[in-house]
Amino acid sequence: MKEKSGETPTSRPRNSAMTTEAILRAAQRLFAAKGYTTTGVREIAAEAGVNSALVRRYFGSKEGLLRAAIEEYLHMDDILDSDRAGLGERVVAQLRLAETIDNPVSMMVLATADPAARMLCSDLVHERVILPLAEWLGPPDAMARAGQLNLLWMGFMTVREILPTKPVHEFEAQTFDWLAKATQAIVDQ
Known part of the structure; x- marks a missing residue:
């Protein structure tokens, strides 16, 4: 040949x-x-x-x-391209989908040992999640509410995927329902 x-x-x-x-x-x-x-x-x-x-x-x-x-996974378009009333449910759907991919939260959390990587991750979250979310939320206190939502979601994903606890998995339906309602409460503030 x-x-x-x-x-x-x-x-x-x-x-x-x-x-x-x-x-x-x-x-x-x-x-x-x-x-x-x-x-x-x-x-x-x-x-x-x-x-x-x-x-x-x-x-x-x-x-x-x-x-x-990380950038490939940090985008808000799919979540924010619809009505405000269903944001909590859309977020839960996206977080469930995130469980089927290599977890971007894991990538970011595990990168925090390196100062430059930690800063990169922080900047990416700010640029690609918090700012678009704050713009979408609008007044009052858009940046504070966007920060609260990011904290809620990142904390949830950290406990669910990186440091799992039994209650989060044993009471999955209630946990996802709570997350959707907590998200929606911040949006509707």
Whole structure:
């Protein structure tokens, strides 16, 4: 079998979109499971099945990769593109969906051991969650209420996914109902 010029029998055709996607997914899995500080670029590349130089090529740095890994999940459009009355239920639906992916809250919490990563996560939450939420909520006290909602949701996800407690899981229906009502109470303030 004759090979194409520049290819070896074990190489595969280059596809930057597929490579970028593979690196991003590997980073999300590892950052959510092991944390930012204990996950190396070589480990991410090995998990993605690529050369570690490609991480820097596509994401600039490990911190750039963390940014991309988290940004993909931090968006409020789906939640805020509807009426105010159903926000609590929409949030619960999104948080349930979040349980099926590599948890962005885990990525952020486990990244807090690194000062630069902690600041990056804080800035991303502010820019991508709190500011759009405050704008959507409007007066009175939009920023305070957006901060309260973020605290409620992040705390819930931390206890549910990172430091699980029995009551949160044993009384799941009541817990999700409470979360929807608590969210809606802050929105309707």
